Amino acid sequence: MIDTHSHLYDEAFDQDRDTVIKSCQDLNVTKIISPAVDKESYKKMNSLADRYNGYIFPTMGLHPTSVGCTWEEDLAYTKQLLFDNPTRYVAIGEIGLDLYWSEEFFIEQCEVLRQQTMWSLDLHKPLILHVRKAYEEIFQMLEPFGGKLRGVFHSFEGEEKHIERINRCGDFYIGVGGVATYKKRVSRLLASKVPLSRIVLETDSPYLTPSPLQGNRNSTENLPVIVKKLSEIYSVSQEEVIRQTTENAERLFFE
Numbered sequence: 001m002i003d004t005h006s007h008l009y010d011e012a013f014d015q016d017r018d019t020v021i022k023s024c025q026d027l028n029v030t031k032i033i034s035p036a037v038d039k040e041s042y043k044k045m046n047s048l049a050d051r052y053n054g055y056i057f058p059t060m061g062l063h064p065t066s067v068g069c070t071w072e073e074d075l076a077y078t079k080q081l082l083f084d085n086p087t088r089y090v091a092i093g094e095i096g097l098d099l100y101w102s103e104e105f106f107i108e109q110c111e112v113l114r115q116q117t118m119w120s121l122d123l124h125k126p127l128i129l130h131v132r133k134a135y136e137e138i139f140q141m142l143e144p145f146g147g148k149l150r151g152v153f154h155s156f157e158g159e160e161k162h163i164e165r166i167n168r169c170g171d172f173y174i175g176v177g178g179v180a181t182y183k184k185r186v187s188r189l190l191a192s193k194v195p196l197s198r199i200v201l202e203t204d205s206p207y208l209t210p211s212p213l214q215g216n217r218n219s220t221e222n223l224p225v226i227v228k229k230l231s232e233i234y235s236v237s238q239e240e241v242i243r244q245t246t247e248n249a250e251r252l253f254f255e
């Protein structure tokens with residue numbers, strides 16, 4: 001299994017991080033992708049990725065909810081880290097648009113997304129996209145790139161009409177985690193409109209704990225819960241879910 005979205009550098013793991021990672025390895029989680037959020041996260045993320053080199057893979061990007069009045073210098077710093085050492089990062093992310101937490105810096109969010117999307121083309125790296133209450137807006141940003149983009153819509157919770165537009169943006173996968181275990185609408189949509197060949201596993205640890213474990217910290221150790229849910233959604237064995245989603249994640253991030 002590959003967890004394509006896990007913030008194990010988060011302070012929620014400060015007390016037992018190594019134990020958690022050991023147990024992920026015992027569960028046969030073979031790789032973990034560790035998305036960046038903002039300046040504060042970069043250092044913790046990179047030192048964890050160095051410690052688990054070849055197991056935890058960092059990405060680089062400025063998260064939409066971290067776009068504020070210092071966005072220009074924050075973005076310049078993000079760019080410097082990325083372009084100083086591009087081979088270190090397996091993706092540009094997590095980046096995107098978020099109108100759920102705040103609309104205050106929405107224009108700036110769009111500009112930050114646009115620039116980082118250009119970097120992904122320059123460096124031939126996939127995007128990890130965070131979208132909340134802003135699907136229409138993100139398609140308006142991404143469609144002008146003419147279907148040349150690739151990446152993952154992380155923690156997808158959109159609607160049927162969005163699936164076709166995702167495909168129009170380029171070579172995209174759908175990241176499935178906790179949301180699919182508690183939103184029936186999402187699991188039904190996946191079953192009817194998204195083939196398993198377009199799904200990657202994720203947890204978004206320490207957030208989005210899957211049902212029935214809500215109320216607890218989420219961790220990559222809960223990845224088997226997502227596998228089980230997908231095996232029900234697609235009526236295939238858990239082994240098949242693991243085989244196909246691992247192949248998908250390898251193709252997107254490691255080829």
Ligand SMILES: [Zn+2]
Pocket residue numbers: 005007035094204
């Ligand atoms: Zn995240």
